Amino acid sequence: MAHVVNSGPAVDAPVAPGRLPLLGHVLQLWRQPIGFLESLREYGGVVRLDIGTWPVHVLTSPEHVHAVLVGQAQQFGRGRVFDRLRPMFGNGIVTTDGEFHRKQRRMIQPAFHRGHIAEYAEVMCRQAESMSASWTAGREVSMVNETRQYALSSVAEMIFSGDLSRPAVAEVHRSLPIVLEGMLVRAVMPKSLDRLPIGLNRRFDEAAARLRRIIDQVIAQYPAQEGAGERHDLLSLLLSSVDADTGARMSPEQVRDEVIAIMFAGTETSATTLAWIFHELGRHPGVEERLHAEVDAVVGPRSVQPSDLPKLTYTHHVFQEALRLHSPLLFTRRALAPLTLGGVAIPAGAEVAYSPYALHRDPALFRDPMAFDPDRWQEDAKDRPRDHRYVPFGAGQHKCIGDSFAVAEILTAVATVASRWRLTPAPGVTVREVPAGIPQPSELPMIPVARH
Secondary structure, three states, X not given: OOEXXXXXXXXXXXXXXOOEXXXXXXXXXXXXXXXXXXXXXXXXXXXXXXXXXXXXXXXXXXXXXXXXXXHOHHHEEEOHHHHHHHHHHOXXXXXXXXXXXXXXXXXXXXXXXXXXXXXXXXXXXXXXXXXXXXXXXXXXXXXXXXXXXXHHHHHHHHHOOOHHHHHHHHHHHHHHHHHXXXXXXXXXXXXXXXXXXXXXXXXXXXXXXXXXXXXXXXHXXXXXXXXXXXXXXXXXXXXXXXXXXXXXXXXXXXXXXXXXXXXXXXXXXXXXXXXXXXXXXXXXXXXXXHHHHHHHHHOOOOOOOHHHHHXXXXXXXHHHXXXXXXXXXXXXXXXXXXXXXXXXXXXXXXXXXXXXXXXXOOOOOOOOOOOOOHHHHOOOXXXXXXXXXXXXXXXXXXXOOOHHHHHHHHHHHHHHHHOOEEEEEOOOOOOOEEOOOOOEEOOOEEEEEEOO
16 A cells, blocks of 8 residues: 555656656756756646656655655655765765664764764864964965865864874875765766766776775774774774674774765865855855854954854854755655655655755745845744755754764854954855755855954
8 A cells, every 4th residue: 555645646746847858857957957956846846857767756845855854754765866875885874774774873873972072173173273374364265175175184083093094084185075076976877877987987986995995994903003992083983882782893894884974974065065154254244244243252362162162153043044055956765665745646666856955945935045144043033944944964864963063063164264364255256056965166265364
């Protein structure tokens, strides 16, 4: 019997216009993926598009997304995008599902406990100070590069410690950007094209193999390293974590898969969001002025401390608003049984997708959605966005396990930079969105101006 999310007769999903034989909607997705995904809301709450001959049911309603992620989550498994990322992430919690996913999440969760986040925040403070201190007043810097280096360094130091890990940290800096570059293409293109001897495939495969190999080497030697029992880095926590039901530890291969997943999540999302925050602050001097006033009041002339972060209320609203405007582009799930969603029949095995980016820019859900307005997040704002309409970290059993880490990582950098610098946009540069897991700035040169 079909599982029904809503009652009433079911119909087939309307098909997005412009479908071509054999190609489906590939040309629209290739030429204008962001605009095309945003346009789908005009055709209904569930809209079908075809990637080649692969049909995808795109959800444009937050109620449908909530049903899939939370209300009816047990009826959905990981989708094709996650399947295509398994060669990189292995069986980490990013790609797995069901009982295995729940067990892994339970074992990893303690590493993201509030106490450990405070320890990681000390690393973030040091890295943010290092980034900020490296700039020269009036000399242009690339914020795309700066924020990525900051996020990579913070995550690498959080995961590894000791001399043994230095080659791994160097390899992360070398290979992870290459992997990130190829991930969106690898996730949506047909599997048959993976073996084409083109530069993108070769660079992706070589970088992924190097990254997995170096982490395997570190894991093999880590327990024998001097002082191993006294470390509190994330790798040590994963190696010592125990399944509460069986008493078993994770295999070295499983630890490696989780480390790679955490590195990707802690780098890509944070670095891109951070770059967009500095871009938006540069475009909105009034917002920047209020943020600087808050940082001056909370932090003052000293360095940022982890205990400062909960007091940076307006800074957090700036972060939420930047993440709303610059959200992940696409996530997928797979229907495990036939069901009805919004009056539309979803066959068993069908791919279901949703775009946080498109949801967060829907004028039916957000007042003046293209405006950068941190005040919409105030507790007493009458049109404060409702939780299920704002899903940058997902929701339900697959919600990002490191969301608190990401918030700390970003607020630390923003406050550290704001205590010392104003960043002004470089003249004559038009910043465009480049499609990626989270659309990235095409370039973001900015000029530091000393505040004091």
